[in-house]
Amino acid sequence: MSELSYSIRDLENFTQIKAHTIRIWEKRYGLLTPRRTETNIRYYNDEDLKKILNIHLLYKSGHKISSIAALSESEIVQASKDLITNQAQDQSLVDSITLSILDFNGEKIKSQMLLAIEECTIDEFYEKTIVPVFKRIGQLWQVDSIDIIHEHYFSNIFREFLIYNIGRLGSKGESDKAAILFLHDTEEHEFSILLFYYLLKKAGYLCHYFGQKVPILEVKEAFNKIGPDLVVTTFVSKISDRNFKKVESELLKFSKKANVLVSGNQLNQMDKQLSKDLIFVETISHLTAIIDRDLVLTSQG
Numbered sequence: 328m329s330e331l332s333y334s335i336r337d338l339e340n341f342t343q344i345k346a347h348t349i350r351i352w353e354k355r356y357g358l359l360t361p362r363r364t365e366t367n368i369r370y371y372n373d374e375d376l377k378k379i380l381n382i383h384l385l386y387k388s389g390h391k392i393s394s395i396a397a398l399s400e401s402e403i404v405q406a407s408k409d410l411i412t413n414q415a416q417d418q419s420l421v422d423s424i425t426l427s428i429l430d431f432n433g434e435k436i437k438s439q440m441l442l443a444i445e446e447c448t449i450d451e452f453y454e455k456t457i458v459p460v461f462k463r464i465g466q467l468w469q470v471d472s473i474d475i476i477h478e479h480y481f482s483n484i485f486r487e488f489l490i491y492n493i494g495r496l497g498s499k500g501e502s503d504k505a506a507i508l509f510l511h512d513t514e515e516h517e518f519s520i521l522l523f524y525y526l527l528k529k530a531g532y533l534c535h536y537f538g539q540k541v542p543i544l545e546v547k548e549a550f551n552k553i554g555p556d557l558v559v560t561t562f563v564s565k566i567s568d569r570n571f572k573k574v575e576s577e578l579l580k581f582s583k584k585a586n587v588l589v590s591g592n593q594l595n596q597m598d599k600q601l602s603k604d605l606i607f608v609e610t611i612s613h614l615t616a617i618i619d620r621d622l623v624l625t626s627q628g
Contacts (some may be wrong), residue, residue, distance in 0.1 A: 333376055335361070335371070335375065338376070344379075349379070356376070359375055364521050373429065384422050407423075427439065429476075431480060436481065440452070444492075455613065466485055485518065493524055507557070508523060509536070509537040511543060511560060513564060514539060514560075517539065522611070530618045560588075571594075589606070589607055594607060613619075
């Protein structure tokens with residue numbers, strides 16, 4: 328794999344430390360030593376990125392830059408590790424997971440995630456940490472500074488993490504509420520649907536998840552057999568307005584007796600309005616509110 332390179336603006340975007348400040352730190356403290364292209368343009372490599380992320384962790388936690396500059400490379404790394412271990416700071420965890428992804432350190436990522444959910448719920452962890460991690464990965468990818476294999480690596484680790492925690496919920500026996508969850512026949516992205524699966528199962532729903540790329544007419548057969556209270560699907564992969572309307576139309580034909588929940592950033596880009604018979608779930612807290620409302624109505628009934 329060829330060496331990845333970053334501009335000083337890339338470093339600014341990743342750390343929120345102004346490029347002007349980074350240049351001052353370079354000149355005054357020698358914290359970074361940028362390389363130069365043949366046309367004399369400065370650039371930074373993977374080791375520089377890791378170092379500035381570690382410096383960012385320490386600086387943000389209150390360390391003076393002069394104190395950081397007095398540390399050796401190994402001391403900066405160790406101080407960052409100690410900070411992450413001893414402090415539950417969401418952004419620090421984002422930086423730490425990013426470094427672990429770059430190092431392909433899957434065991435460390437798994438242990439970090441397990442420790443994190445001891446301090447918060449999985450949905451809180453998803454919004455405060457996982458979403459920012461994927462945003463960071465996206466930034467790195469946009470500037471050709473991370474390979475697709477890194478994203479796939481972390482995606483599969485997080486998918487396994489969600490499935491593991493869904494399994495840990497166990498079975499709650501008979502349930503008055505049932506939900507069907509699926510991804511339509513051109514959709515592959517599972518994170519949102521698996522998180523919805525976890526939250527619904529935790530709330531006591533009997534969940535039936537049919538996976539990726541499910542033809543909509545096959546969902547009809549399952550719907551008629553199960554008779555669910557909720558049908559849930561998400562739209563993350565690019566989909567044309569025409570294909571979405573086809574899925575929407577077929578789905579609404581056979582699901583009149585259920586609430587149909589849809590989510591995903593593709594829905595924000597639709598030229599046409601969604602049917603009033605669909606419930607657009609914009610955030611995790613919105614889904615939680617829907618679940619709470621339905622459970623209250625059930626108990627009252």
